[in-house]
Amino acid sequence: MDIKELMEKLENEFEDVEKGTIQPETNFKALGEWNSMLALIIIALIDIEYDVKITGDDLRAIETVNDLYQTVTERMEK
């Protein structure tokens, strides 16, 4: 997995987001108004695509796409 792939998957998931707008430093909280719903979408995506479990608490600590990428890769290695 690389971060480009993760960014593409996130862009595909959020249909209102234009292609190319998600960057490693993009802050999730700027992607939409409804954080709780956004969190569920990201948890589901990561679980299905990478078989990695992230929680609501993880997401509260995560700010950017790069943070998410780091968390997911760390857990994939375990």
Added chain:
Amino acid sequence: MAFFSIQHIDIKGIAAAVPKKKESNWDYDQLTTAEKKLLIKYTGVESRRIATEGITTSDLCFHAAEKLIKSLNWNKEDIDILIFLSQSSDYYLPATSVILQHRLGLPKNCMAFDINLGCSGYVYGLSVISSIMSASSLKKGLLLMGDVSSVSCSKEDKSTYPLFGDAGTATALDLDNSAGKMTFQLNSAGSHHKSIIIPDGGLRNLVSKDSFTVKQVSDGIKRADINLALNGLDVFDFCITEVPKSIKAFFELNGTQEKDYDHFLMHQANKLMNETIRKKLKFKPEKVPYSIQQFGNTSSASIPLTIVTQMKEQVENNFVNLLLAGFGVGFSWGIGSLSLKNIACPELIEI
């Protein structure tokens, strides 16, 4: 571990009733248009049926049961057991099942009792009634279940109100030596009991004036302690992990795989959660029917309501092998497998 099989009990018919009154989430005025789009896409709930004042869960179940008994041409005198499974009973006491025994005109020697469960209810309820019938050789049984959840949700709570719909169902079971086996695996995690809760009104927090005080919990969430509170993130986290895990364990214990089932019927919780579970178990979309779009989360009624509204012709005319999963409030969850063959499945009733 609660894993067991029951022999010689056959499901003969399933019926469901919903209130006539329909509410669309496009008309839910607590959300912006963008939020409505997001809500409908990810929860899957576009419209719901709402009981008007005076309609109870037992009313919906009563109509479903009456129609089912007629379709099956059953003699009411032969019904030995009635179970009402719900978290919205008529009264604090007596048990609603006993009221239904009389209202349905069932004989006095019919045993009747209530079970207090929600989203896991269909699997749990089937396991209880089939166990009793099989162990005691009772001939005919009625399992009535559902909820009117709309009365307990605060209209100003976007995390609950647009999700839940009202429904009541009836399932008819018969002692039949030629019936295939039903298999169940049942679970509980009471450590999460606060994740879906109506805090006030029971003995732990007696109802008081304060129970009705509406508080702003967070943005878009205003409710009182007499209302349903839902920690969506906790439910989601738990269910997408534990439900697939339990189903995989069930496959192993039961010696079956995904391909042995014609359909996988899940409690209709929310589309994103159910789709995550489906994808993790690698079930094809065409094997997993949904009723959530038109009816919302209907608690314990959701599996039988999905059968009646999405699989009627199939279950009336064919033999289908089903995998069932109910999960939610408690947390309580159960996995079951059974087959349906040419059952009675009357048209959805609207009250």
